[in-house]
Amino acid sequence: MYKSVIRPLLFHFDPEKVHHFTFNSFRFISRIPGVSSMIKSAFTVNDKRLEREVFGLRFKNPVGLAAGLDKNATLFHELSSCGFGFIEIGTLTPKPQEGNPKKRLFRLKEDNAIINRMGFNNGGVAAAVERLKKNPKGKNHVLIGGNIGKNKVTPNEEAVTDYEICFEALYDYVDYFVVNVSSPNTPNLRELQDKEPLTRLLMALQALNKAKVMPKPILLKIAPDLTDDQLLDIIDIVKETAIAGVIATNTTLSREGLKSENRKESGGLSGKPLCRCSTEVIRFLSQKSNRSFPIIGVGGIHTPEDAIEKLEAGASLVQLYTGFIYEGPALVKAINKKILEKGLY
Numbered sequence: 001m002y003k004s005v006i007r008p009l010l011f012h013f014d015p016e017k018v019h020h021f022t023f024n025s026f027r028f029i030s031r032i033p034g035v036s037s038m039i040k041s042a043f044t045v046n047d048k049r050l051e052r053e054v055f056g057l058r059f060k061n062p063v064g065l066a067a068g069l070d071k072n073a074t075l076f077h078e079l080s081s082c083g084f085g086f087i088e089i090g091t092l093t094p095k096p097q098e099g100n101p102k103k104r105l106f107r108l109k110e111d112n113a114i115i116n117r118m119g120f121n122n123g124g125v126a127a128a129v130e131r132l133k134k135n136p137k138g139k140n141h142v143l144i145g146g147n148i149g150k151n152k153v154t155p156n157e158e159a160v161t162d163y164e165i166c167f168e169a170l171y172d173y174v175d176y177f178v179v180n181v182s183s184p185n186t187p188n189l190r191e192l193q194d195k196e197p198l199t200r201l202l203m204a205l206q207a208l209n210k211a212k213v214m215p216k217p218i219l220l221k222i223a224p225d226l227t228d229d230q231l232l233d234i235i236d237i238v239k240e241t242a243i244a245g246v247i248a249t250n251t252t253l254s255r256e257g258l259k260s261e262n263r264k265e266s267g268g269l270s271g272k273p274l275c276r277c278s279t280e281v282i283r284f285l286s287q288k289s290n291r292s293f294p295i296i297g298v299g300g301i302h303t304p305e306d307a308i309e310k311l312e313a314g315a316s317l318v319q320l321y322t323g324f325i326y327e328g329p330a331l332v333k334a335i336n337k338k339i340l341e342k343g344l345y
Contacts, residue, residue: 016104045333056217067178071090080142086175089174091183093162097120113270116251116268117266118267147180171212176216177219202220206243219245222247222249224249231285247296247319272300285314298320301319301320303327308335312344
């Protein structure tokens with residue numbers, strides 16, 4: 001029904017407006033008694049064999065929602081009903097910011113892809129914290145990752161402070177952290193992926209982390225456009241800073257092989273065209289590091305087979321974003337069923 005009726009209808013309208021409309025609609029219907037249970041029943045695969053223990057956390061299944069969809073932690077409860085094992089919020093910055101001028105989100109229908117140049121639009125970390133306070137511990141707890149970044153107006157020389165502010169604000173309310181230095185939509189942000197500034201940033205966050213009674217996993221989200229030498233640097237940085245792992249990958253600047261009319265729009269490309277590149281980055285990191293750290297695989301997962309390829313390449317967990325938009329929540333269930341069928345547990 002989603003692909004035959006709902007998606008064609010929604011795809012007639014501006015993608016950013018549709019995003020807000022679907023969020024508001026999903027929130028409304030989820031408040032109707034019994035609806036959340038019906039959604040859970042339709043899309044959740046409950047099987048102990050799907051559980052994973054990764055960087056000290058217990059995931060009920062290995063399929064998560066990537067950052068970018070629920071930037072402000074407004075819908076994590078409702079989205080978890082779609083069968084996800086975990087939800088990543090953000091990217092959050094210390095201060096609220098509007099992001100880049102509209103129009104900034106584009107569907108590439110012929111390519112099963114999206115180009116975005118959102119620019120870390122979010123309501124600020126403090127507002128997100130107030131919503132996360134409603135995530136109870138115990139049985140109904142939604143496992144949350146907090147994806148953090150810097151404000152656009154903050155120069156790179158002062159970026160560490162922005163990440164530290166977000167870390168301290170979110171510490172009590174998320175289960176793991178993701179350091180985002182790989183978005184192409186904030187000017188000069190990707191310069192922080194260079195070995196020296198990235199090591200300095202991660203060391204600063206680890207110092208805060210280790211001062212806590214119970215440190216939390218910190219992961220690094222990387223771009224798919226890094227060279228082999230840069231990926232080898234990432235492996236060295238993970239080892240030196242002792243962070244928990246890597247998320248591979250963010251959106252790409254490449255436009256190779258695209259067919260859609262609006263393929264030349266600036267911004268980061270996500271979706272099906274990213275699938276192979278993302279998987280190869282996962283495989284490279286896994287092999288060259290001798291599987292010494294966990295990898296969350298994300299990028300171009302539109303079928304269960306896409307997810308299986310990433311798991312077999314070395315990912316411990318996978319995340320959806322564009323594939324969830326194009327394929328709908330049935331994709332989450334299909335991936336978990338395929339994992340069981342393949343015996344990847």
